Amino acid sequence: MQRVSVLIELIRERAQKLLEDGIVNRVIGWKKGEFFYDRTPAVFQASDDLSELIYDGFCSANLSKYLIQENKKDGKILALLKPCDTYSFNQLIKEHQINRENVYILGIGCPDMLDINKIRGKGIKGIQKIEENDDELIIDTLYGQRKCRREDVLLEKCLSCKGREHVAYDELVIGDLRNDLTIENEAMSDSASGKNPYEMVEKIEAMTPDERFAFWRSELSKCIRCNACRNVCPACTCIKCIFDNDRSGIASKANTDTFEENMFHIIRALHVAGRCTDCGECSRVCPQQIPLHLLNRKVIKDINEFYGEYQAGADTETVGPLISYKQDDVEPDIIMRKGGHK
Amino acid sequence: MMFKINKDRWPELFSEISRDRELYMPIEKAGQIQFEKWNVDAKVRLDQLNTVKSPKDFFFPQSENIVAFKTKGKNISIFENHDESRPFVVFGVRGCDAASFKILDRVFLAEPVDTFYKTRRENATVITLSCNEPEETCFCSIFEIDPVDPAGDIETWVIDDVLYWKSITEKGHALTDDIKKLFEKADQQDEEKIYNHKEKVKDIISKLPLQNLNINEIFKNNSMLEIFNSSKWKELSQPCMGCGTCTFICPTCHCYDIRDFDTGHGIQRFRCWDSCMYSDFTRMSHGNPRSSQLERFRQRFMHKLVYYPENNDGAFACVGCGRCISRCPVSMNIVKVAKALGVKDDE
């Protein structure tokens, strides 16, 4: 992908320098995998390993989560964070999960992330190589060449991007993305890339309760309780999740009953309520492609409507909406009056 | 004896099969393709290579009730209450998944036999389906699995909208006899068609990126301890988030947990899949013997690639279905592990 080919060079340079100057003793970034699209988060110790460091439209993994463990180790770590990853980072700082001193953030520009599942969803099999040509992807497969529009296979969260600004960083490397990005940025607000994040939530709200129930049953019944959504979630920072803790009284390992599917996902949504930055990792990693972000976005939408606009992770001070209040907050019966049809 | 049936008559076939037994096959539901019970309006997707969850569910379900206790005053009554398994058919099982059943058999059918598993196996007729368009993530062939001749009670091929049907086992014959009337006999041309088809697919397979993985070399020529102590594990396990995705979608993972659920009226004891990636896996009074993700991560691959072969005449507990490769949230998978371990520390 030429859009980022330049950027990755700049990133490597800076990382190299910072390592050599001893400002950091390791770097967390992404490593190339077996195929053209699989990228694995990796920690690089030596500066000559950095040749393996890669950055492109498939490096969607939010590295902030790893910093919770990494910052417990000795020395400062260099973290490559995309704009939206920095929201998670701030939230983790706010909740004392990361010691800011132990992390050096290299804020990197974002080329918009691609969703391999969406590409596969287009029936594209045997992917060998993906070429990017402005807004088109040219995909070489075992079964011949395929094409698809870039915006058709963007990661869900990128469709309603929070913006290009890093809310936390020690240094920025935006590279040549900046120009075309800023343009996009303006376009963003109205164009497809700036689509209303609550579009789907609103659709669901507009359904009848039975339709909503049917919708969520069919989605949640796919859940295999692999806990990928939870373990990848930067807001899930509990030492031991109540669902794993036998002493919590509600531990449950499998969805032995449909009730447990609901229970797990409702409680998870409420536990991250006001803390979820809408980074979209839960939906990205779900092997069953359950649109889990629609649960979190519902909560975010409610919070914005009831208690005023709030973006978790926008800063490190503001007290979250569920651990603060206003004396004239709406009464719960507002749900009886609004919130979907009767 | 080989039979064939045209696509337009498949619905007939399916309804005929499911007349006096349940028929499960790849069906699209909420955007995902899963093995689901067939019914008239089911959206059958025989073109799908891998379902997300493997068909191991049918014999070793994610959770199943074993026994229930009801206490009343001083006395306790016990009820066996796992659901009775009736004869059923699994249609469209790919070669890799079919091979996984054998791996599970070695565990559950070894003395003392797991009766729950056994009854289900006996009740099941497995209809395999040859692969047409292998994915880049496929590597079954390195485990000597033949995706175009997938072992099952009945083997089938789909070539330009015609389903070819060949029963192999007694069960297979029995089912076939039941529904023979729907089929036409396959002739010489058909045999050739199938032959060419196989050749074509084999050719693709030879081009697959993971073919060069020489797993035997890596694991048979290195001592267990050597592998166990490899310095590679640290780096390999680093990205692992300890979720259970790989274990739950894996056709050969078979660890489980036995748990009690207090229903308010008694205790429901059930068993459910467990994942060696979980921090509470095999937890004992003193905690998990594998306290770090590295150890837990290593355990999974040691089990699949070293311990299992050790106890099962060298057979790996992997069938190369490629599910973990495409589903792991951080793209860490058995192939990467194998390759990394293939490179000696000093190299």
Add this chain to the structure above:
Amino acid sequence: MQVEKSNEVERNIHMDLKKITEEQTSQTGLTEQISENRANGTREKGIGAKGDFKPLIVAFCCNWCSYAGADLAGTSRLSYPAEVKIIRVPCSCRINPIFILRAFGRGADGVIICGCHPGDCHYSTGNYYTRRRMTLLFSMLDYLGIEKERTRVEWVSAAEGVKFSTVMNDFAKTIHRLGENKKLEDLRCKEFPY
């Protein structure tokens, strides 16, 4: 207890199965068990003896206002349906959404939360948090298509015995209208015999 290979478990299961058969031959047979259980059926829920729907309503009351309000309703002999069972908590902010879901899972048909009026919380701010938490929980339940009328928050002061009974009567009426909670129940807790 966990096992990687099925052997040990296998053995246990065998033993269990043996037990079962012995148990059943020795003491009450399964069918008798059933009838016996139905007879002293601990579950007052579902279709009552008279064939009418007897809902199960859990009311969480804060100790300082609402529980006292309930007491006042009692001392004033203001009746409300016996279906309502009260759980006393120090403050409405002690009520974890998990409790509410648990109640539904266990077969409750309605859950109502009562606390001091906003501003009058004995702990000064507790019910403000309750208000937000519950609003989001109710909204989430509604979003999942679960009847929103099954949950409710009411502010009842220690002086509002009348309000308490009116609220409970009204809530019970609503639940009667809605019928049994099917969308959020845990069948394991319902089905015989567990």
Add this chain to the structure above:
Amino acid sequence: MPKIGVFVCWCGSNIAATVDVKKVAEAVKEEPGVVYTADYQYMCSEAGQSMIRKAIKENGLTGVVVCSCSPRMHETTFRKAVVAAGLNPYMVEIANIREQCSWIHKDKEEATEKAVILARTAIAKLNLNQPLTAGESPVVKRALVIGGGIAGIQSALDIAEAGYEVDIVEKSPTIGGKMAQLDKTFPTLDCAACILTPKMVDAAQNEKINLYTYSEVESVSGFVGNFNVKIKKKARYVKEELCSGCGVCTEKCPSRKSKNEFNEGLDNRGAIYIPFAQAIPNVPVIDTSACLRFKTGKCGICAKNCPADAINFEQQDEIIERQYGAIVVATGYKLISLENFDEYSYTQCPDVVTSLEFERIMNAAGPTKGQLIRPSDKTHPHTIVFVQCVGSRDTSGRGKPYCSKVCCMYTAKHAMLVREKYPDTEVYVFYIDVRTPGKNFEEFYRRAVEQYGVNYIKGMVGKIAEKNGKLIVQGSDLIANEQVVIEADMVVLAAAIEPDPSARSIATMLTASIDTNNFFTEAHPKLRPVESPTAGIFLSGVCQGPKDIPETVAQATAAAAKVIGLLSKEKLLSNPCVSSSDEMLCSGCSNCEKVCPYGAISFIDKTFKIAGKTEARRVAKVNEAICQGCGACTVACPSGAMDLKGFTNKQILAEVDAICR
């Protein structure tokens, strides 16, 4: 394994009539943990209690469930009972089968069924109870009185009398409050100053009492027995220790434009001033909004003329931090604003005055030296109309719904005084009712009518308008059932009284509750009328509700008695049902800290040894003495590391399960 005894109370027929108590006792026999059940007419009676004690001893019970009246009635009783038998008091659970069962249900079968479930629920909880022991906290032997009016002064004097240190915080430059502004007091007609100022002096001279005038409470933290209070001492710009109170500065001050608050703005004062002659402390204060020095930087005459060189323009506000064992709220009242009452033309006509303004006019030390003259043209009024219930008993929303209680009497007083001093003056009083519930009140009122010939007109005033120097008062006489129009020279409005505006913010600081009218609420309207529900906070005077001077003084003394009782304790036992954090689960996210209304949660870095690896982690610590056990933290904590003793997650879940079983 717990051994639980269940005791079902008949409460005479209160329970037994609608609940089959024997059946309840029988039904719970099989419940897990239950080894003993019994029923009895009156469990709370001595016989009942000894029955419990006996059962505990004989059956080695580890816990007791009493199915009886509300725990709010007898929980403590039964806790004491089990303690006597050697059990921990918190191993008792009450199933409320009276208020919440027998008294509200008619159908015996139904009620019995519910009683059984309530009993089961209590048993299920008790199975998980842990013995709890109350923590102890020391008592700081010092009291704070907020407000230096007659209420505050009286409380302070009484507390000091018992030998405890007391601080009075008064926001205005002097103590004395509203009473100091009054002329005479009903029903005795003795002058307010004569009875108040000696008390003010006592307070000032008492070495146990420490005055913080011109000061405000900035913040309050801590808890009963150990409040930590920040007091803001506003800069007077006059050094109290040097000032002799000679008053030269106040005379020389060139600025004369400021309204004199003490005289209700009927005259002016200087920028540096002493509110009134007997002010305590007798030290001036500079009003920086008026002082030329502060406004223009020029002037400084006061400093030049001060013989003691006490003026200090650089003086700064000062924050004093002190610990107190108890706090008395005596924030008093003010008259409501009358701008919503156009019909009385208060804002337009200077000769329409409030009762408090009238007090100043009548006061010998007031703006008119006690001469009854009209503010407008300084002439003597010959017709005065008093209007009562101005904004009191008002349901229109413009005023207050309650009766201000003192108006009837002071209006009678005013009328009487006017007639006494100026017999040529006609006095009319418009009233809705005349309320005289008080010793000698009715007699006092009768004297006004019969002896002093005050014209009482039952009815409201509809309109007051100025017409060439006269005030045309249009009202209705409900008895004569006719409209009356009176050409008055002066009108006095008995404006409603309301709590001082500072009440709300102070209530918030103290986490004490106030009612919709901002009056402080008492812990119990009948049985605990001088205590706030918040432990350690006591109420004195009008801040709790309208009252006259004798009532105020009575309440002030009562509050003082309560404070003395508290301060005389060496230690306080704290509620053991408090939160605690499981360090092995706590990830140190601080959510709990944010929702804690008492600031009871702090964080420490702790190193843990888990599976051979040591790891430092930030974990929550609960200060059990500060925690009041609301449980907000337990829900804010996603991992369940925070739990509440006596109401643990598992206990509540067990209750839910038991009910839904």
